[in-house]
Amino acid sequence: MVSLNSYLMLGAILFAIGAVGVFTQRNALIIYMCIELMLNAVNLTFIAFSRFLNNLDGHVFVFMIMTVAAAEAAVGLAIIISLFRNKETVNVDDINLSKG
């Protein structure tokens, strides 16, 4: 049988991968996708705990996280589109307001 530790470890690994991606990527869209990966890792942790504690509150929370992620994806992508219209690039190294 698979213990709770295995699921938590997998969630931790996925979260760490997403965090490293947010730090090292240059493309703003891929950074945003790494944020979605972190949210998915947290969802896995919630579902794992919910199953091993026989409590459905984790499922409801995952439902809310998915809703928030959808809303955040819509607004965040709209922001990136507006940014691209002004700067003509999504490379985060080039988007620097202080250089004028």
Place this chain on the structure above:
Amino acid sequence: MQLLMFYVLGFGAVVSALLMVTNKRPVRAAMSLIATMSFLAGLYVLLDAHLIAALQLIVYAGAIMVLFLFVIMLLNLEEKEGGLTGNTLALQFVSMLVVGTLFVMIVSLVKVDGSMSAVGELANQFGTTKAVGKMLFTEYMLPFEIASVLLLAAIVGAVILAKRRIDDSE
């Protein structure tokens, strides 16, 4: 059998995530993320979370990632605009990955007695649509309604942000 499925799905999820994070092209990264989400949906089915597994495929992989792909193709990016920063990127990437994973693993192992396999028997319809729906409409009614207001705010915000202004000098 469950152990084998867990290792297959977990390995697939980690490999897809690594492919997504180190990719130069946004379309390939989006495809890798869709693969990761599909593996995670399989893991949810292993954990008896049937409704959440279906919602993961419908909402996350089927709607949010398609929105990502629309935006990627709308912006029509070139290949050289992606990739990891720095010259010694392999060393930086691997070191950060190892340190981050170790940190999160240590914290999670210390806090939780994770050796349990299950707590007694599961409820009769654990994780089905009926059970989660009952929770959503009785105990968590307020967050449910507020989520609808949140989605309305997101719709209005997205439309206003992405609208092409008439008097903009481009």
